[in-house]
Amino acid sequence: MKNTFVVVALLILFAFILDPSLTHISAAGDVKKNVTFSKDVAPIFFQHCVDCHRPNDLAPMSLLSYKDARPWAKSIRERVVSRQMPPWPADPHYGKFANDTSLSQSDVDTITAWVDQGAKEGNPKDLPAAPNLIDGWKIGKPDVVLTMQEEYTLAPEGSDEYINFSIPTSFKQDTWVQAAEIHPGNKKVVHHVIAFIQTPQMVAMAKTAGRKYLSPTAGSIFYQDGTLIRTRLEAPVYDDGCNAPGGGIARGSGQEGLGFPLCFYTPGKDTDIWPEGIAKLIPAGANIVIQVHYSKTTGKPEKDRSSVGLILAKSAPEKAMTSFGVINHYFKIPPGADNHEVIGCYTFSRDVELFTYLPHMHVRGKDMKYEVVYPDGRRETLLYVSKYNFNWQTMYRLEKPLLIPKGTKMIVTAHYDNSEKNKYNPDPTKAVRFGDPTYDEMMVGYFDYVSAIPNRTLVKLDSAALDAFAGEYGIGPVVAVTISREGDHLLFAAQGNLKVEAFPESPTKFYFKIFDGMVNFTKDEKGEVTGLVFQVNGQTIRATKVKKIASASDKR
Template sequence: MKKTTLTAAMLLTAGWMVGAQAGVDPLTQIEAPSSEWIYNGTEPDYIVDVPSFTVPATGVIDYIDSVIPLEFGEEKWVKAVQFIPGDKRVLHHLLSYVVADTEKSEGMIDEAVNDPRREFLEGYAPGKEYATEFPAGTGIKVPEGSALRMSIHYTSFGQESVDNTRVGLWFYDEGQEPDLEYHTYSVSPGNRTENIIIPPGAMEHEMAATHVFDKDIVLHGFRAHMHYRGKSMAARVIYPDNTQEKIINIPDYNFAWQPTYRMDEPMVIPAGSRVVVEGLFDNSEYNPGNPDPTVPALGGLQSWEEMFIGYFSYTDLP
């Protein structure tokens, strides 16, 4: 898998060189998007308004669990989705799932648990600024009578703010539904305190999690998720014959940049293969983002706690 993104420094350097040669400030050549909705030059077919929430200036905010009926009156297939935060300063992240409209909201969603009663749609996290388009011929099925269940994490920053986030959905046209459903599976040791304990001062604390796929799949993408002490994450696959292959290496994990990495060429992973997610945490004073290097970092939901999740996005093998 190739990491195709460019860093801001690389872009600025390239722009400066072109500008120096042409005598033109490259920043003047950048055109702002004509619409806040950035997918194929079109407005969404449907917009979900996330319930308005007032984030206080200080304090810890419990996760918000919201269920919004999707009253389409028929089955739909989502081909692209985009999140527009009401206030990026307070919206830490948002995860959305397609569930039956009859499902009751029972406590907060555990991101590390793969519940068969829900289908992961997509999520918002720092660095995810544009619409997510699912691979050609794939999509997320929304059966008639579904709802969108969202787990929303807000953080205070010293000033009261009102968030009005929106979710835009683009559908396949009737009669053009894809053949394959797009799925996402989270691989994690769990997010509870007993699952993650990082000693104070540890610069390269190792962690790993595994999962065996019991059917043939086609892997399309991967997303890493840790918090402020996350340093690196990699994934590999061990095939049934014990041969191995690298999937991705993220050597410099950044909490402020959490995109889904899409594979240039989808990877076939046969049934019985084991995927392994491995990573490092930096709980030392040399990590400028570390909330407190003098205490153990424990697993939990809040940003000053820690998570370790590798998200595998795939379809069944046709």
């Protein structure tokens, strides 16, 4: 009897060896029998993959049907087991993200078993209903679509191009936007796009200055190379932006006049849809400027006419969403360096809530880490992207907003491979600096935030008190800020930028709702306003009142 049991056991074992479809033992130890596309694999693809793996989208093949997926079975297995697909390069030890596309180990085991068992279709009746995929706008049908006024033709030869296209909104009143999406007109050559809100003041300045408006200023570290803005090779070097002027942000590129970021498009990035009660403001009379990075990848002339779609907020929001970035413009990557470190810093001037992170580098970028150092000295890692991919730039949307107290320093650390080991490296023999083209580099840790202080107590100031603050304030001989009163509102405009309302919480102290800053006015012994102290990015900027101006009501 004992020998009979041994023989039976051996027969069963040989059966499993000869026909692996009979069973698959996963890494978790559970047994999956007869794994098929229709019953087991399609639900995984439908949930995690087909947003890109569908006809005429970013991926090279569709996974909506067995016929589409079957020829790619072995490749799918390889990419899934190695965690290359679905793309989610964030280290799971840091942060919880609402748009996490990574597969569970159980899902990986199921796909592996399906391929190992011969990638069978199974019963088509087991196939779940196909997902309701949105063709076109992922934010839903836009209320407003703004399109490039003319089609742009990209020449087949030459360097990358960065082109700015201005699109009038024709908005007659201030408009709050709940969601925004960029539609590239030609994904073969449009690598990424940033849409900016260009205020009426900026629009007027652009018309006056013409082509010089977005050009680098004399004495800056930047220069213009065709349509590209690049950093001079001989410019000062600060690989650690925490020790650089402005935390690593250099002024004078000319790009400041583009405006305030509205939304982004990069391959792999999630859509810009903001939570209820949070929106972005487009002032009346503003333009939307889209900055398009064209990569000449096809070897032939290409045409593009990209668009921006907007869904408008139904009412004024409780908070305004702001997009910002930790940037280091000053770094220099030596030739052949295989792990060069670059750091950028930003210090918050008030309590904020973080919503998203978006790392951005070019083809030498290896990894990027977001950290914060709290006022009490604690250091926390928020995000670590260990394998950055220029061709798939992910926006990481937090499951819950993260409260960041005033005085917290955000530190973004990136590493670059400028060696021959990097197969994407255009030229390992050259030193590399910050610049627009792909063969230069960038170091930007974008993030979205709102003010975390919605219930501050406002002080009521009369017109005479507000008029005392109105005027031009200078740093040395340069007028840095113009302040005006319009009705009961005190408005700030820095170097011709958007007029931003400041809200009084004391007779001399004001705060802003749409960006991270505070201002205190100084007075002399007679009680007259003599200057202001502006706090932003952990810095204190002092300006002297140089000219009094009339209020809008006085002018009328």
